Amino acid sequence: MEDERLRKVSSLQSFISRPELGSVFGLAIIVVTFMTLTSISGTFSAMWTNPIGIQAWVELAAFVGILAIGASLLMIAGEFDLSMGANIALAGHSFALLLTFGVPVVPAILITFIELAILGFIMGTIVVRTGLPSFIVTLGFWFASRGFAVFLSQTLVNQSRLSVKPYLKPPAGGGEDPTLIDNIFAFDKAFGLPFDAEVYYFVILVIITAFMLHRTRYGNWIYAAGGDAQAARAVGVPVNRVKISLFMISTCLACLLGVLTVMTSGASDPKAGDFRELHAIAAAVIGGCALMGGYGSVIGAVLGALIFAIASRGINFVPFIDNNLFRVMLGMMVLGAALLNQFLRNRVLRG
């Protein structure tokens, strides 16, 4: 295609335009910082080589990371879901209540997922039909979900914390073995795997959603919905359907965590997932998602979740720094990441 009449368009160094660039540096800084700090306080091996130490931050990263997948997809499409953490409690209570009323494990899980998907559909529909900011709509559900979960379990069984241990144990006289079913959803113990099931779900979900976002039509539409919704509609992108489906993905991710938490701990907890939506949004922002939409990546959110988890757990391995300083540090990190990402994004726009 050599033609002297063609006007050249300068090519851009592509790495600069990657949304997760900032969080790669961030992760490197955090790892080096905590390796240094733990070396000083003699806890290096406890955090970085001891299996229990590694579990501590890897499992937290997976838990926050699963929510951060949903948070980043929604943020790329220009929306928020503040109700994620509360929906973990709602899903957990729904699942535990269904077990209490004698529903077998698999149908109980399916029904819970359907309930949460419907909740996502309702929130998404309210957002796209009314044009209210999703911040307000999901703030409403942030109150409502947890309140409703506790109300239900207190009214129906007069308890706010439901133990499900009896329903997950194998029946004495043989027959159908629920541990098999248990294995499917919280399979780590059955197979003697080193990490909680969340970690494996997280890895699988990241691979699926990253491919979906960058290599499928649906992913393209997510970016377009958050970039310029009017322009996207003009070329036939079903913006409303894309947004509603993302709210459903977000509530289903919360549902997965809610069910897994109940299975691992043996009880539903009204405080499950408290503040996790904010941690997930922080991870997404650290990972380079633009708050106004149209820009970001799932990989960035993963790095953000890792940064969050290493800092969050690492502080326990460094006795000479006060635990409360962690929040200060996290806050500064979110601010710094937002600034850095804004700077990088402007470079992309200006070329």
Next chain:
Amino acid sequence: MTATIQLRGVSKFFGNIIALKDISFEAHKGEVTALLGDNGAGKSTLIKCLSGVHVPDEGEIIIEGKPVKFSSPRQAAAAGIGTVYQDLALQPLMSVSRNFFLGREINKGFFLDLDRMSKITRQEMAKLGIDVADPNQPIGTLSGGQRQTLAISRAIYFGAKVLILDEPTSALGQKQQLEVLRTINEVRNRKDIAIIFITHNDLHARLIGDRFTFLNRGRILADGGRSDMNTENLRSLMAGGAELAELEAELKN
């Protein structure tokens, strides 16, 4: 030669307001039909009737000899009407090739065929005289004129027989305006596309137009071919002839 698109007595009313009255004009392939008029002349309403956003209340639209009726922009696009709006309907943070194919992506199996989309984007842009070295770069790195070219080549690639350009030069700097005019000329040279060029810039219309239609207050004020129009004529029609003379007289006093 049959006109590629022809309007016969098209009118559009909004309540008791006459937005368009008895508009008739035609556009031929390989020609630029310049549609001129001041703000409020009815240019936008006319484009919306052509591109399926509004349904005309009277008259008919004929494409290649067949009367058509559009009830949605999608139908108009399927019939070969490619409209490039002023805001271009582009995503600033998405890549050139993803913008080109947004809403009409090419799949290979379950995944996007990014290589093919990049290749086609580069080829199609080159046809209009722009070499995009890397179709994966964000569109924010293109100039205003280059973006206009992208929107035009996208419309053509997806089957536009009639290309409607809504004020393509008005939001651009001097140099980029010329770049867009050059692009329009490239499209004309293909000889298979009728171009409707909406503008209020008489200089641009004179440079590139083959036929001229003047709208004023929802009606056709004048129309004709290149030979019927001289600069003076154009200018006075744009300014509304008599009104200009009036102003001139006022200013002299």
